[in-house]
Amino acid sequence: MFARLIGKGLDLAPTQIEVQKFLLDGSLKMHYWGELIGAKNDERLIRAVGNFDQRIIGDYWLRSGDEYLEWYSSVKGYNILEIHTQTGGPVKFWYCNLCCPARFVGQSILWTDLALDLLVTPQKQFFLLDQDEFALLHLDWQSYKLVWRNVAELLAYFRV
Numbered sequence: 001m002f003a004r005l006i007g008k009g010l011d012l013a014p015t016q017i018e019v020q021k022f023l024l025d026g027s028l029k030m031h032y033w034g035e036l037i038g039a040k041n042d043e044r045l046i047r048a049v050g051n052f053d054q055r056i057i058g059d060y061w062l063r064s065g066d067e068y069l070e071w072y073s074s075v076k077g078y079n080i081l082e083i084h085t086q087t088g089g090p091v092k093f094w095y096c097n098l099c100c101p102a103r104f105v106g107q108s109i110l111w112t113d114l115a116l117d118l119l120v121t122p123q124k125q126f127f128l129l130d131q132d133e134f135a136l137l138h139l140d141w142q143s144y145k146l147v148w149r150n151v152a153e154l155l156a157y158f159r160v
Contacts, residue, residue: 001069001080001082001094002038002045002069002071002082005037005038005039005040005043005045005071006037006038006045007037007038008038008039008040009038009039009040009041010036010037010038010039014036014106014107015035015036016033016034016035016036016107017033017034017035017036017044017046017107017108017109018031018032018033018107018108018109019031019032019033019034019046019048019070019072019108019109019111020108020109020110020111021111021112021113022110022111022112022113023112023113024112024113024114024115024137029113032048032051033048034046034047034048034068034070035047035048037069041074042073042074042075043071043072043073043074044071044072044102044104044109045069045070045071045072046068046069046070046072046109047067047068047069047070048067048068048070049065049066049067049068049087050062050063050064050065050066050067050068050083051064052064056095056119056129057119057127057129060092060093060119060121060127062083063085065086066083066084066085066086066092067083067084067085067086067087067088067089068081068082068083068084069081069082069084070082072102072104072109072111073101073102074101074102074103074104075101076101076150076153077098077099077100077101077114077146077147077150078096078097078098078099078150078153078154079096079097079099079102079111080094080095080096080154081094081095081096081097082094083095090122091122092122093119093120093121093122094119094120094158095117095118095119095120096117096118096119096120096154097111097113097114097117098113098114098115098116098117098118098134098147098150098151099111099112099113099114100112100114114134114137114139114147115130115133115134115136115137116128116129116130116131116133116134116147116151117129117130118151118154118155120154120158124158124159126155126158128151134147
């Protein structure tokens with residue numbers, strides 16, 4: 001999925017990248033380190049390894065040792081995590097976070113989560129997650145429209 005970026009633009013940022021996820025209120029939700037494996041001025045692709053177990057929905061789990069290929073954009077209102085069962089293993093699913101466009105600052109990727117997530121299976125099944133949390137954000141009408149436009153863009157992207 002991200003082959004066009006792998007190995008490109010590695011001079012644009014340090015090899016080790018810290019990802020910082022913020023909530024809409026500005027509080028830091030989590031941070032971790034990954035390896036930059038591709039970049040353009042407005043995109044970053046990193047590789048990270050999961051270190052926790054968490055059930056997402058049904059039989060879809062994040063497991064310790066899963067490999068994450070994570071794509072971030074400073075233009076798009078979403079990021080895409082391609083999750084593999086292990087390094088180089090098969091794709092388990094794609095996890096798309098609806099968010100504000102990422103900011104690339106030094107060796108960091110900073111992004112603000114908007115709660116709504118889209119899980120896409122290799123069989124092209126779609127699960128829209130955390131709609132209740134998204135509704136509680138009380139975004140302005142323009143922001144809501146933009147988020148739903150981004151959901152539509154992701155659905156079209158994965159339907160191909």
